[in-house]
Amino acid sequence: MTAADLNTGTGGLKIRGLHKHYGTFTAVDGIDLDVPEGSFFALLGPSGCGKTTTLRMVAGLEEPTAGEIMIGGKDISRQRPYQRPVNTVFQSYALFPHMTIFENVAFGLRRRKVDGVDAKVKEMLDLVEMGHLAHRKPTQLSGGQQQRIAVVRALVNKPKVLLLDEPLGALDLKLRRQMQLELKRIQTEVGITFIHVTHDQEEAMTMADTIAVLNKGKVEQMGAPVDLYENPRTAFVAGFLGQTNLLTAKVVGTSGDVLTTDFHGIKITMPVSRMAATTQEVEVGVRPEKIHIAELGEAPVGRNVVDGVIIDASFIGVSTQYVIRTLADAEEEITVFTQNSSTSLRRVGETVSAYWHPDHTFGLHEGAWQEAEAAEVAS
Numbered sequence: 416m417t418a419a420d421l422n423t424g425t426g427g428l429k430i431r432g433l434h435k436h437y438g439t440f441t442a443v444d445g446i447d448l449d450v451p452e453g454s455f456f457a458l459l460g461p462s463g464c465g466k467t468t469t470l471r472m473v474a475g476l477e478e479p480t481a482g483e484i485m486i487g488g489k490d491i492s493r494q495r496p497y498q499r500p501v502n503t504v505f506q507s508y509a510l511f512p513h514m515t516i517f518e519n520v521a522f523g524l525r526r527r528k529v530d531g532v533d534a535k536v537k538e539m540l541d542l543v544e545m546g547h548l549a550h551r552k553p554t555q556l557s558g559g560q561q562q563r564i565a566v567v568r569a570l571v572n573k574p575k576v577l578l579l580d581e582p583l584g585a586l587d588l589k590l591r592r593q594m595q596l597e598l599k600r601i602q603t604e605v606g607i608t609f610i611h612v613t614h615d616q617e618e619a620m621t622m623a624d625t626i627a628v629l630n631k632g633k634v635e636q637m638g639a640p641v642d643l644y645e646n647p648r649t650a651f652v653a654g655f656l657g658q659t660n661l662l663t664a665k666v667v668g669t670s671g672d673v674l675t676t677d678f679h680g681i682k683i684t685m686p687v688s689r690m691a692a693t694t695q696e697v698e699v700g701v702r703p704e705k706i707h708i709a710e711l712g713e714a715p716v717g718r719n720v721v722d723g724v725i726i727d728a729s730f731i732g733v734s735t736q737y738v739i740r741t742l743a744d745a746e747e748e749i750t751v752f753t754q755n756s757s758t759s760l761r762r763v764g765e766t767v768s769a770y771w772h773p774d775h776t777f778g779l780h781e782g783a784w785q786e787a788e789a790a791e792v793a794s
């Protein structure tokens with residue numbers, strides 16, 4: 416056993432070089448993952464990127480074309496599904512309609528002839544505060560309640576890893592948000608490793624300790640939600656997680672930790688570590704909420720400043736979204752989100768200075784804006 420295996424504990428998941436081909440089509444294209452024991456891990460990506468296929472290979476419902484899957488340092492790739500220390504919750508909860516809630520939860524335990532079924536089921540129902548509904552049938556529960564039962568029905572078997580494939584997909588938005596918090600609470604309480612598949616970036620960011628962003632069968636980037644959002648290393652991640660501005664610029668040099676780029680004669684700087692490209696032509700990125708608007712020429716010193724004309728202003732309640740066309744290049748636009756306070760409203764047609772802190776700037780390879788836009792549409 417290597418040191419890396421020890422880190423994953425008995426319930427950690429490690430995947431190496433995982434591939435799945437269907438004929439000539441590659442659904443999963445060489446995935447490596449390290450999921451520490453007890454963590455809440457999200458696989459995030461657009462429809463068709465290979466999330467379900469990956470999960471099904473971990474569960475043993477699909478055979479990998481190549482690669483290794485280990486739980487607690489032990490290779491489980493050749494084990495039958497029922498031998499693996501995992502349970503899966505699918506989007507359609509598939510509760511048994513003719514059984515009571517109690518019997519639904521007890522099902523796996525009875526089949527494995529486990530002792531103390533009553534106490535174990537009760538403990539699980541109490542975990543989701545549904546003990547009083549134990550005698551009901553699934554159709555007599557709301558969508559959210561059924562979803563909770565589907566989760567505890569899997570958890571009662573004490574898997575080392577719980578796999579969740581878009582378990583909240585069937586719920587309306589409000590209930591979905593409630594259940595995200597509820598699932599997170601349950602995970603913290605039971606301490607089991609959760610692998611949660613979703614195409615909803617907000618959901619992944621709310622719930623997960625670590626997110627792997629998948630695109631076309633590959634991991635684009637993996638990290639804590641804040642890290643992925645603030646420091647995207649690919650255009651896909653920048654566009655899929657929230658909105659971003661990208662300006663085409665040239666690298667002119669570095670000095671210490673500061674990298675300087677040139678956007679039509681305007682100097683835009685950033686920390687060297689936030690530049691993902693190695694070419695001279697780059698895209699300079701900044702998130703819309705990081706940008707402030709000042710009267711023309713009134714931006715504070717030490718900031719990146721781009722002047723432009725406000726061509727659109729949309730009031731969205733808590734914030735206003737401005738689109739600014741840069742004076743330097745009429746093809747380039749900057750989106751700005753400002754919180755609504757009484758002084759912040761500006762008019763279409765005003766010429767202003769948009770500014771932001773260099774630390775909020777990141778750099779991607781040239782042409783990244785096209786991929787980022789496509790990712791934004793897919794998100």
Ligand SMILES: Nc1ncnc2c1ncn2[C@@H]1O[C@H](COP(=O)(O)OP(=O)(O)OP(=O)(O)O)[C@@H](O)[C@H]1O
Pocket residue numbers: 437440441442460461462463464465466467468469614
């Ligand atoms: N049995 C199969 N035969 C052929 N192609 C398949 C098969 N199963 C999945 N695929 C293809 O593999 C790709 C990945 O599918 P997968 O179900 O893993 O996507 P996903 O990320 O879960 O998407 P969604 O968010 O829509 O559920 C898709 O293009 C899909 O059409």
Ligand SMILES: [Mg+2]
Pocket residue numbers: 466467468
């Ligand atoms: Mg899927």
